[in-house]
Amino acid sequence: MQANLQPVPAAAMDLVARHGDDALVIARRYRDDAQDDDDEVLVAYWNAILETSQYLLEESPDRHS
Numbered sequence: 001m002q003a004n005l006q007p008v009p010a011a012a013m014d015l016v017a018r019h020g021d022d023a024l025v026i027a028r029r030y031r032d033d034a035q036d037d038d039d040e041v042l043v044a045y046w047n048a049i050l051e052t053s054q055y056l057l058e059e060s061p062d063r064h065s
Helices: 008-019 022-036 040-059
Strands: none
Touching: 008 022, 008 040, 022 040
């Protein structure tokens, strides 16, 4: 297990702040890489980041125009 992983909420917020809508593509890529490596812990971690990022993007007031 990776000892230097950020907590999911912080990682998702950082990813969305840096990449906007592309955060979902990036999170999926990392999740897919973890699946290819058979790393169940990282798959779960990136799935959680993906879900949280999607929520953050959907709930962003800037997106409701």
